[in-house]
Amino acid sequence: MSRWGQAGSLIEPRFAVCVTTMNRAEVLAACLARLAECDPPPACIVVSDDSADPAMRAANEAVVRAAGNGVYLAGPRRGVCANRNNAVRHCLKHSAGCTHVSFIDDDILVERDFFAAAGNRLAQIAPARRDKAILTGGASSGPHLHECRSLRLSFACYFEEGEEPQCVNLHASVFPLALFAGSGWDENIFFGTEDAELALRALRQGYTIELEPALRSRDTMPGSGVLNGDSGRTGLSRYQLSCEAARLYIGVKRYWIIEPSLMRCAAFLTVYFCHLTVFLAKRRALSQLGPIVRLSKVWRVGTAG
Template identity: 65%
Template structure:
């Protein structure tokens, strides 16, 4: 547990016996130096996270060995070899270990290896949670603002549009995944959907969480920074078409999430038909404009959409 406290005479003194415990699930793939910087940064946080688990999806053994050596330089951090089935499976791998071996963790955050949390990240989360009624604390998800771009750290309420794009809304329905704090209890009965390799997987998780009584709270002081925006390992061109692997996976995820959303999470036959029709019209126009029609089949295959229209146990 945390031992970080303030002066007992201070109005914001936190009794360490009642301070929430935070876990961090770090997902990495093929970026040894970036992982090292991420873990160095986590060590600077005050208070520190109570549990840090690294799940490594690197495809080659040499990189995994180098990452394991980086983790070994950080006492208490756990290294796991990842399942190499996408970001959702990688996060689940780290999360399951955290829940099984550190059951006292009350909250959990998910960061990629290129994310730098603000040094007061957990202090801000702890103080905001302390201000909430006890009945709400384990059903609220905290989120800060954007971690990159021209509006960095601006904290705006976002929602998922009908067609599966992030847009501003009246009430928050989405989070900035790298500046978010989730109640660990959420993952004791739910997980990231491993049918999604990459792309709006956080929005899909939130669609389910909001329907089970969870809420999202905007906390502008909860900050994180993306140190390598737009330069992920999926930004190389897909050999089967003109799009990058990142773009293929994002379009595939949008199809899968839309079908699941209107078929199961928020079942509505008319919306399901409308979404499917408009999705393929928009997708075809998008691919034609980019002379990337060859990416159509890879997008459909990557979407795993057959699993969402198949038996319910497959989701």
């Protein structure tokens, strides 16, 4: 049901935030403190915790309770997509007044005017497009911090600049909550460019992606995620392995399900395995080809999202 008034008049949007966390209580505390400083603050904050250690879960729950501005959930421990779905399902069931949702990791600090900027931009969008407008800002880390660029997914499923935005900068984005009522994050993707797969599906459902430079956030721990440790003798991190597996899965799903074309799917697979073989050969890690394919769960592309 539309959250907008008659003749396109704006009913004040209400924002939910889904925070995914794992093993970082102090970092989570800073994230929640910043959300409390926002003007206006989000109407709902849900923290989903994928920590395995019961003591760490207790510490994170204590952080949420002390912050006083969120709901704590024990996460499913099946990857970041399942963790986000755990949080957004709670929003859909228990936050009836919310119209939009953002997804951030525990090491992200949003700017204090983040939700004010989102509300202002929504008011400027034509009434017919508001309910299906996804807002995205600039990068949260790296040499192009806060630069708001129009990104798309290349044929080989790499990010590149394009004329119209077809991808989001996830930690500086605002989605209509209704997008997640039908299908959420694809839980077959453990980690890696999962936001690009979500954007592909959203665009096919008639959603648009709108650039908004005023939506800004900052990654306080770039490159130090829990998957960035070396995976042993291969010389590859779990992050690298997960991203390559996700690229295989997303490419096949794109050309088999989302934008079906048997010829393009076959061409993608040819390009993908050529690129991957060169990538692994340079790192003397050809033995990881099989594990990457298994990690991708590519045979399950028709079972989610």
